[in-house]
Amino acid sequence: MNLRKVSNKNLLFNTLGRQTPMLLLFVIAQLLAVPVFCMLCFSALFREPSAFQTLSEYSDYLHSCAAEAATMSGHLLIILSAALGIFAGFVVCRYLMNWQSAVLFASIPVRREKQFAVMVASGLLIYLAALALTALISVVIFASHGCLAYAGNLYRLMLAGTIWYIFFYALTLFAGMLSGMSTLQGALLAAAFLYLPVTVGVLGLFCRLFYNFWNLSYLWEAFWHKLSALFGLTYYLVNLTKEFSIETTRFALDMQLSTLLAYGIAALCLFAACIPLLRLRKHSLAGQPMVFARVASVVKYAIMVPCAMLVGVVFYYIGDVPAMIFGCAIGGVLSFMLLNVILLKNPRAYFHNIKGLAIFAVVFALCTFLLAADVLHIDTYLPDTGMVDHAAINFNGEWVDFYKQENIQAVNDLMDCAQTEDDPDYQLPRVYLKTRYTLNGGLQLEKQAELSVLDQPRTSLLQLYESDEFRESVLSECENQIFLHLTFCTYTGSSYEYSTRSLDQQEIETFMQLLRQAVGNDSLFSADRGPIVATVSGGFGPSIPIYLDARYDACVKWIAEHSPNGILLTNQTLDAYISGISQATVTDLENHPLKDTSDPEEIRELFLNSMGLITGDDWKLNGGNLIYFTFEHDSEYFGPSTCSYLWRQ
Amino acid sequence: MIEIKEIAMNYGNFPALSGINLTIGDGSVYGLIGSNGSGKSTLLRLLCGVYAPGNGQILYDGQSVWENDKVKRRVVYLSDEQYFFPHSSMAQMADFYASVYSCFSYPRFEELAKRFCLDTGRKINTFSKGMMKQAAIVLALACDTAYILCDETFDGLDPVVRHSVKSIIAEEVACRSLTVVLASHNLRELEDICDHIVLLHRGSVVLEADIDDVKMNLHKVQTVLPQNANLNGVDIVSRSDRGSLSTMIIKGRRGHIESYFEVMNPKFFEIIPLTLEEIFITEMEEAGYELTESL
Structure with missing residues (x-):
């Protein structure tokens, strides 16, 4: 018998031979991304030769083109490498996804680890062979244009592309090891990218609806900024849009130095994880969606939970908490059935392991109850001031940090008020508070709450407003200790403000005293609203307006005394606003024209006279006709707009 | 092996x-x-x-x-x-x-x-x-x-x-x-x-056998015997009668069967080769398995 030596090399060569179409694809794709692209960049040089007056100009332009070609083609190659890595991962795993081929490979006298190693090596070698050819041709192109130095940038990006290829290749192989079908392999790969962001988002939304004090948005932010780096394509695309610049290779350098190393290590870990999975994998399950029953269960429940929550959230907007619970149940059961059908590849298996669903539902309900009832005091937990490095409160979208113990205590007091307040029907106007504690160890804890503005929280809030830390961080541009604003709105319900005046401490005290007397109640906000004269905001939280109507006679008169022209626009904003009005139209409620002018003086007069609610001691709430004022606005300061206001004249 | x-x-x-x-x-x-x-x-x-x-x-x-x-x-x-x-x-x-x-x-x-x-x-x-x-x-x-x-x-x-x-x-x-x-x-x-x-x-082995051994030890006999013929001397596994013609599957050596029947002076006697299927049907039935269940 003539025995030939059988080695893995033979199998490798045979495998490479069989994968020649993939090699061709890689070569064509890479050649298009790099040398052909570079050629196109350089060919642009010859379109307008007369544009260059001197040889130096031509040389400069040539070099800028070379830099552009190297960088852009390198970036193209990086994205392409990720795609090719995924493609190669599917091709290499194909022999495990088909029952017949899995049996053939299992029966041949080559250990499965060696087979896998050969397959992996073939995928790597094909990429590297294509890349080597691409690099060689690129060198020739750059050298022929006298710009060989710029090929260095390209090579750095090629290295980055290689690492990316390996990472995505390994990730796809790992997904393939868990699955017995290429379609499920793709689904798992997609889930690897989408699952966490979607789940964190849904979970955050769900918790925010269900639990007042829960906010997972910061988890989302943490994920996006930190964890997303693990999912290269997302990270790259996001950063590409931010960082992409023809002149710089900073991003590529950054990738080489830090991120690439992490990707390389992650790829190695994924390759290593494939080996035990391969050993555990049963060939008899090739062609089945999932080859590991336990993993399938984990996947099923891991997907089912956010699905249930998502449907619950949708139902919440239709109904309320009971609807949300119903939605959770519907979403959970439907997703459970659908996942059973997909994962078991059996349209009749929708109620497979229904006991598991029942147990899960009980556990889920129990957990929800424990959290809703806050048995574990997660909801109401407030860290001791000694544990907190600093606490922050969000004012109008700006975070203000408080480091002093007394201020941190004030933050805690505020949150405590929010947790203990008794206003279940939300009758009182409320302030939305968002706080973030940074503990001594660096851990962050975010809380959010709504609280009605009563005296007790107001004291804590005022303490924070009056603190040096607040003034320094938020109101550093203000000279006075300003924390109360009078804002004159154009119309009830309109958010448009055309005048704001900040009050000083003395004015505030006086005004608040008048307001208290006018309302005749310790709670300023329990009174019914009438037509609005002005809005007072700031003193009780950034988004809490106090609507002043005609019944607050003393207050309105005080405002009139302290702002004789009624409108407290500054000269700058007033002039800018009025000068931007090109057309003013006044109509009655039935659209009959009362006045229509484009004369600037008339417009100014009309505006000042008609928009002012308080003119000296005469305020016009109790008389006059309702009319529309329409101002077509086109100023650079405010931007083009058409504003219509309903007002009394 | x-x-x-x-x-x-x-x-x-x-x-x-x-x-x-x-x-x-x-x-x-x-x-x-x-x-x-x-x-x-x-x-x-x-x-x-x-x-x-x-x-x-x-x-x-x-x-x-x-x-x-x-x-x-x-x-x-x-x-x-x-x-x-x-x-x-x-x-x-x-x-x-x-x-x-x-x-x-x-x-x-x-x-x-x-x-x-x-x-x-x-x-x-x-x-x-x-x-x-x-x-x-x-x-x-x-x-x-x-x-x-x-x-x-x-x-x-x-x-x-x-x-x-x-x-x-x-x-x-x-x-x-x-x-x-x-x-x-x-x-x-x-x-x-x-x-x-x-x-x-x-999932279990019902029978394992050498085909030659089985064929040498199992025979299909078609015969027309005189009335009251005594068949106690042979191991009949199965028997079916159609008129006077009897078809039997008998265990034992061919020579022994032939000499046994010769003594009874049958009107007709013939040993027919058994197909493998017949052999297994016989063996299976002897082992207590239903034919339709296994083959």
């Missing part, structure tokens, strides 16, 4: 095989028969190391086949659903087999391909189902291994090719002591070629 010791295998909770004990000698042709789902294919896949046994051992000359390249080099498996690489030709498949089987013989491959009139350069996906089967047989035989495991190999082959394949297998067995294990649900397929038969039923 293949030793199968206490093999058991489950698919999830379903027991596919349990407590299988067999010894397959070198140079023999073993036929595995049984109804669908009786465990034939599973046993073959265990024999070629595709599946790991849940329990027990499969030894080739004392060495386990599971994850053992040295043993697997001597075994080739012909699956009932052959796999060929997409768009590959027989020659390309031969290259693949040659890269993993050290004994692969290209001359033998060419010779067999020629014998079956198969174009080795033609893409296999353009072959008919029967031609694909032939291609798989050619490739397996060209591997020149000591053991060949065939699962439903004769399905889809026309009678001429089927006969050719049997002839080739017989040649290989005679020339180089090839050991063949054939799985089929069709007894007639195996009758011509097998020297041993194993009947599997619901």
